[in-house]
Amino acid sequence: xxxxxxxxxxxxxxxxxxxxxxxxxxxxxxxxxxxxxxxxxxxxxxxxxxxxxxxxxxxxxxxxxxxxxxxxxxxxxxxxxxxxxxxxxxxxxxxxxxxxxxxxxxxxxxxxxxxxxxxxxxxxxxxxxxxxxxxxxxxxxxxxxxxxxxxxxxxxxxxxxxxxxxxxxxxxxxxxxxxxxxxxxxxxxxxxxxxxxxxxxxxxxxxxxxxxxxxxxxxxxxxxxxxxxxxxxxxxxxxxxxxxxxxxxxxxxxxxxxxxxxxxxxxxxxxxxxxxxxxxxxxxxxxxxxxxxxxxxxxx
Ligand SMILES: [Zn+2]
Numbered sequence: 001x002x003x004x005x006x007x008x009x010x011x012x013x014x015x016x017x018x019x020x021x022x023x024x025x026x027x028x029x030x031x032x033x034x035x036x037x038x039x040x041x042x043x044x045x046x047x048x049x050x051x052x053x054x055x056x057x058x059x060x061x062x063x064x065x066x067x068x069x070x071x072x073x074x075x076x077x078x079x080x081x082x083x084x085x086x087x088x089x090x091x092x093x094x095x096x097x098x099x100x101x102x103x104x105x106x107x108x109x110x111x112x113x114x115x116x117x118x119x120x121x122x123x124x125x126x127x128x129x130x131x132x133x134x135x136x137x138x139x140x141x142x143x144x145x146x147x148x149x150x151x152x153x154x155x156x157x158x159x160x161x162x163x164x165x166x167x168x169x170x171x172x173x174x175x176x177x178x179x180x181x182x183x184x185x186x187x188x189x190x191x192x193x194x195x196x197x198x199x200x201x202x203x204x205x206x207x208x209x210x211x212x213x214x215x216x217x218x219x220x221x222x223x224x225x226x227x228x229x230x231x232x233x234x235x236x237x238x239x240x241x242x243x244x245x246x247x248x249x250x251x252x253x254x255x256x257x258x259x260x261x262x263x264x265x266x267x268x269x270x271x272x273x274x275x276x277x278x279x280x281x282x283x284x285x286x287x288x289x290x291x292x293x294x295x296x297x298x299x300x
Contacts, residue, residue, distance in 0.1 A: 010213075013037075013054040014162065019170045022161045023063040023154055034064040038158040039218050040071040044238060045079065045094035048214035057158055070151040076105035076114040077141045078238035083118060088187040089239045094217070102141075109144050117141035133269065135276065140186070143241070149181040152235050152243045159209050159220060176229065180253050181245035182260075190242055191284035197260040198244060199290050202232045210294050219292045228252040234291050242291070 008014050020027055022036070036059040041049060059067075079098035081087045087095055102115035110117040121137045157174065164173030183194055205223035208231060212219045219236035230248040237243075246253035265277035 021060040044214040044217040076101040189281040191282040194260040
């Protein structure tokens with residue numbers, strides 16, 4: 001077993017008695033101390049935390065409220081189907097709940113319920129004299145990227161805090177240097193060129209944190225660069241969205257990102273002031289999916 005890897009119970013929550021807020025470091029007392037479920041209880045479908053791992057920490061009221069606000073619409077959107085009504089899974093109670101939640105949560109982007117937050121883009125173009133083109137694209141409800149990466153950052157901070165937590169002093173640690181998110185992708189595109197290249201690049205890195213919980217509706221992992229103070233991280237929310245990035249020293253992360261190139265988009269037309277390109281989404285088959293694979297090599 002890797003010496004930096006601790007084992008936590010898989011069948012219940014771990015509760016920290018930290019005396020400072022995990023997210024901002026503020027000293028906690030009285031009214032300002034709240035309990036935070038790091039994976040929000042309503043972030044995954046109902047009942048998914050029965051006898052499964054979660055992390056409960058103390059946090060200040062402001063950080064707890066900020067995180068709950070991020071979780072609300074992000075949960076509803078990550079539970080929602082694609083534009084054709086497809087889900088990435090066949091968990092019927094979860095699908096039923098997703099429908100209800102889409103009525104009740106407001107998209108921060110459209111200010112409308114998630115169920116009415118599909119986005120349509122209309123494009124009018126011309127392929128030449130007399131050949132006009134009208135195209136409408138519909139996309140599923142979207143999460144604002146900065147909000148998604150902020151929620152990811154808070155979840156990752158709490159897991160890092162857990163790994164570095166000292167019971168005697170009741171405090172945990174924070175990673176140094178920066179936070180470098182790379183990409184968020186819906187399940188239809190988990191096999192895109194960047195995701196595939198990243199999986200290859202990090203394949204030999206040691207796991208530092210690995211968690212699959214809530215019946216697979218929440219996944220998280222971090223792995224450490226072989227020589228640098230750089231970690232790669234990945235999260236999967238509600239079997240639909242994956243987020244990936246790095247924290248720690250930036251240059252080793254940048255070197256890897258520089259090797260990852262999205263495939264070139266297809267061009268429908270390109271004229272001065274008017275162009276239309278699209279990129280085909282690439283699904284990932286189970287056999288090629290190693291992102292959250294716990295390899296025995298690491299555990300020996
Ligand atoms: Zn705080």
